[in-house]
Amino acid sequence: MAVLQFREALRDAIDEEMARDEMVFIMGEEVAEYNGAYKVTEGLLDKYGFKRVIDTPISELGFSGIGVGAAMKGLRPIVEFMTFNFAVLAADQIINHASKVRYMLGGQASVPIVFRGPNASAGQLGATHSVAYDSMYAHFPGLSVIYPSEPDDAKGLLKSAIRSEDPVLFMESEQMYGLKGEVSEEDDYIIPIGKGKIKREGDDVTIIASGKMYHVVKQAAEQLAKDGVEAEVIDPRTIKPFDIEMVIESVKKTNRCVIVDEAHPFGGVAAEAGFLIQREAFDYLDAPVQRVTLPDVCAPFAKNLFDIWLPDAKQVIDAVNTVTYRN
Amino acid sequence: MAEKIEMPKLSDTMEEGVIAKWNVKEGDKVNSGDVIAEVETDKATMEVEVFDGGTVLKILVSEGDAVPLGGTMAIIGEEGEDISDLLDGEESSAAGKEKAEEKEKKSTDKSEEEAKKEDTFDPILEDVNEKESEPEADTSDDERIKASPLAKKMAKEKGVDLKSVKGSGPEGRIVKRDIENYEPEAKKPAAAVSFDSEESEDIKISQMRKTIARRLSESKFTNPHFYETIDIDMEPAIKARTDLNEVSDVKISFNDIVVKACAAALRRHPAVNSSWLDDVIRKHGDVHVAVAVAIDEGLMTPVIRHADKKNLRQISAETRELAGLARDRKLQPEQMEESTFTISNLGMFGIEEFTAIINPPNACILAVGAIRDVPVVKNGEVVPGKKMKVTLSSDHRVVDGAKAADFLNTLRQMLENPLTMLL
Numbered sequence: 008m009a010v011l012q013f014r015e016a017l018r019d020a021i022d023e024e025m026a027r028d029e030m031v032f033i034m035g036e037e038v039a040e041y042n043g044a045y046k047v048t049e050g051l052l053d054k055y056g057f058k059r060v061i062d063t064p065i066s067e068l069g070f071s072g073i074g075v076g077a078a079m080k081g082l083r084p085i086v087e088f089m090t091f092n093f094a095v096l097a098a099d100q101i102i103n104h105a106s107k108v109r110y111m112l113g114g115q116a117s118v119p120i121v122f123r124g125p126n127a128s129a130g131q132l133g134a135t136h137s138v139a140y141d142s143m144y145a146h147f148p149g150l151s152v153i154y155p156s157e158p159d160d161a162k163g164l165l166k167s168a169i170r171s172e173d174p175v176l177f178m179e180s181e182q183m184y185g186l187k188g189e190v191s192e193e194d195d196y197i198i199p200i201g202k203g204k205i206k207r208e209g210d211d212v213t214i215i216a217s218g219k220m221y222h223v224v225k226q227a228a229e230q231l232a233k234d235g236v237e238a239e240v241i242d243p244r245t246i247k248p249f250d251i252e253m254v255i256e257s258v259k260k261t262n263r264c265v266i267v268d269e270a271h272p273f274g275g276v277a278a279e280a281g282f283l284i285q286r287e288a289f290d291y292l293d294a295p296v297q298r299v300t301l302p303d304v305c306a307p308f309a310k311n312l313f314d315i316w317l318p319d320a321k322q323v324i325d326a327v328n329t330v331t332y333r334n
Numbered sequence: 335m336a337e338k339i340e341m342p343k344l345s346d347t348m349e350e351g352v353i354a355k356w357n358v359k360e361g362d363k364v365n366s367g368d369v370i371a372e373v374e375t376d377k378a379t380m381e382v383e384v385f386d387g388g389t390v391l392k393i394l395v396s397e398g399d400a401v402p403l404g405g406t407m408a409i410i411g412e413e414g415e416d417i418s419d420l421l422d423g424e425e426s427s428a429a430g431k432e433k434a435e436e437k438e439k440k441s442t443d444k445s446e447e448e449a450k451k452e453d454t455f456d457p458i459l460e461d462v463n464e465k466e467s468e469p470e471a472d473t474s475d476d477e478r479i480k481a482s483p484l485a486k487k488m489a490k491e492k493g494v495d496l497k498s499v500k501g502s503g504p505e506g507r508i509v510k511r512d513i514e515n516y517e518p519e520a521k522k523p524a525a526a527v528s529f530d531s532e533e534s535e536d537i538k539i540s541q542m543r544k545t546i547a548r549r550l551s552e553s554k555f556t557n558p559h560f561y562e563t564i565d566i567d568m569e570p571a572i573k574a575r576t577d578l579n580e581v582s583d584v585k586i587s588f589n590d591i592v593v594k595a596c597a598a599a600l601r602r603h604p605a606v607n608s609s610w611l612d613d614v615i616r617k618h619g620d621v622h623v624a625v626a627v628a629i630d631e632g633l634m635t636p637v638i639r640h641a642d643k644k645n646l647r648q649i650s651a652e653t654r655e656l657a658g659l660a661r662d663r664k665l666q667p668e669q670m671e672e673s674t675f676t677i678s679n680l681g682m683f684g685i686e687e688f689t690a691i692i693n694p695p696n697a698c699i700l701a702v703g704a705i706r707d708v709p710v711v712k713n714g715e716v717v718p719g720k721k722m723k724v725t726l727s728s729d730h731r732v733v734d735g736a737k738a739a740d741f742l743n744t745l746r747q748m749l750e751n752p753l754t755m756l757l
Contacts, residue, residue, distance in 0.1 A: 262484050262510055293484040293510040294503070332503050332511070 035087030163198030336411025
């Protein structure tokens with residue numbers, strides 16, 4: 008195992024896939040000469056040249072369209088957004104084209120493309136730069152959504168995403184690029200899309216969280232253990248397809264579930280997972296499933312309000328206390 | 335002028351006294367200094383004397399009943415005197431109680447009347463009140479049982495009727511833990527064998543039993559006890575005792591030797607001769623050893639004061655005298671106070687070893703077992719030997735394991751080399 012930063016794990020994945028398959032290329036704002044807005048693509052221009060590491064103008068819809076077209080013709084583009092908050096400009100290409108081409112052409116073409124970049128909030132960035140889009144993209148048939156929490160997951164899953172025959176949205180976080188973690192040194196390390204991981208075992212409650220929220224839950228679980236509550240923490244890693252089998256198996260053991268989601272509550276991942284759990288594990292539930300999400304309010308800029316807005320360990324502990332009837 | 339005879343404070347810790355015996359009855363003449371009653375306190379049975387003579391006008395408490403400190407037991411005055419004033423204020427008396435009940439009844443009658451008045455005051459309001467109370471009645475009729483899906487499934491599997499389970503979740507929801515903790519009402523035995531029931535007996539709890547119950551519960555629940563046991567070679571002590579009894583006019587018992595050895599060992603280990611007093615730990619300057627004495631109604635702990643400074647003859651004579659007084663319930667409170675250590679010996683009952691509950695405010699108590707004939711290994715050969723086990727219970731707030739062990743080792747050394755007690 009090597010200890011790598013999240014951005015280094017991503018870079019290794021891209022580098023390995025570019026070396027392995029010359030159809031793979033990356034494009035986006037500042038990915039080439041500036042070495043990436045968050046230095047994910049550092050050194051790739053030197054290694055692969057302007058043909059495969061391409062700086063784009065500030066025109067998300069345009070370069071996403073180029074990507075979709077290139078993918079349809081057999082290339083494997085990686086489109087980097089400086090943040091998914093800017094990718095709403097490219098929503099037509101992602102939602103109306105990338106996701107539907109295979110379906111509308113009766114399987115005559117596919118779109119093997121990865122759209123990647125930081126997702127959700129990263130401190131005081133204001134309402135328009137703080138949105139979590141994983142639930143929204145997961146809504147559409149034909150798209151896979153991945154939101155890893157640790158460097159190892161990031162590497163294994165990004166390699167799978169690049170090899171996918173269909174479009175994948177790969178979500179990162181500005182606040183996690185510097186996060187260090189052990190990363191497998193296995194040759195060609197692949198984590199299949201759609202497989203969650205039990206990151207902490209426990210018998211008292213199942214807590215589900217991906218991406219940045221996994222780290223909030225990890226902290227809450229450590230605190231809960233001190234109070235004698237052993238939480239089983241599942242990181243689904245892939246938002247869609249969602250690893251409901253792993254969750255159901257865990258809930259059958261713990262009988263209680265809390266879902267933590269960095270998005271707004273209505274129609275979010277927590278809503279979908281909560282529905283699936285009640286349908287598949289109804290007779291095993293000892294309490295209604297609880298969720299911890301953002302409120303139905305845009306991100307505030309003021310720090311004091313922002314801190315209340317974003318789910319924290321205390322909110323997670325409160326929800327666990329509710330489902331375990333401890334309050 | 336008639337006067338009340340009130341329950342006196344006969345020991346430092348008494349809160350109430352039980353009239354063990356009246357020596358007088360109503361109408362009797364009494365003189366100053368006469369003992370009119372015997373009162374059982376938490377420590378002993380004590381005599382109650384009167385200061386002023388007169389005629390016993392009223393006895394307010396029957397034998398066997400408890401009176402709180404300062405409560406009136408009797409009224410003494412001149413024959414024919416009107417004592418209704420004194421009786422009026424007497425609430426602990428039966429008459430007083432009746433009065434109080436009457437008063438209470440009157441006041442409830444009154445409030446009922448007032449309530450009636452209010453009821454009839456505004457019929458419109460009454461109507462509104464009734465309407466408001468309706469939905470409440472509805473919910474109480476709701477017989478739907480709320481249970482989590484898991485609880486329902488578990489109940490079905492276990493054959494538990496949810497109606498008989500009390501829910502601990504919100505709005506009485508039955509949840510997993512309620513099914514897990516559910517214990518059905520005592521099931522009838524499968525075989526219908528019947529036995530005639532023998533009658534049970536409820537025994538009135540004596541003052542002494544109350545005191546034992548209170549003090550020992552407090553000790554066991556408050557003091558973190560720990561226990562250390564050693565096995566002592568008693569052959570040297572047996573020999574020493576035989577030799578001593580050949581010359582002593584007072585018969586020295588093994589218990590006396592244990593008391594003496596403990597007292598000497600306590601002098602060397604002041605940490606064991608200590609008390610936890612919440613804000614400080616007091617190392618006592620004196621060594622006062624209490625000896626538990628079993629009597630019919632319970633047990634008492636007379637104290638051999640300055641046991642470390644007394645010789646075996648003195649200890650033996652004093653123990654015998656105090657034990658006799660204890661058995662006759664004649665021990666005075668001061669003869670049971672200020673102990674710094676306690677010894678409980680069940681050796682004469684054939685008990686091999688036991689653990690005793692610390693006698694507060696002591697930090698330790700020594701439980702002494704019987705001297706047993708056991709095979710011992712001496713010089714590589716198995717030979718008959720005499721051994722005695724003692725177990726020290728210690729309050730861990732005051733004494734730690736190693737300190738207790740040090741004390742026990744000194745005790746062992748003294749009993750195995752009785753001459754060292756003289757050092």
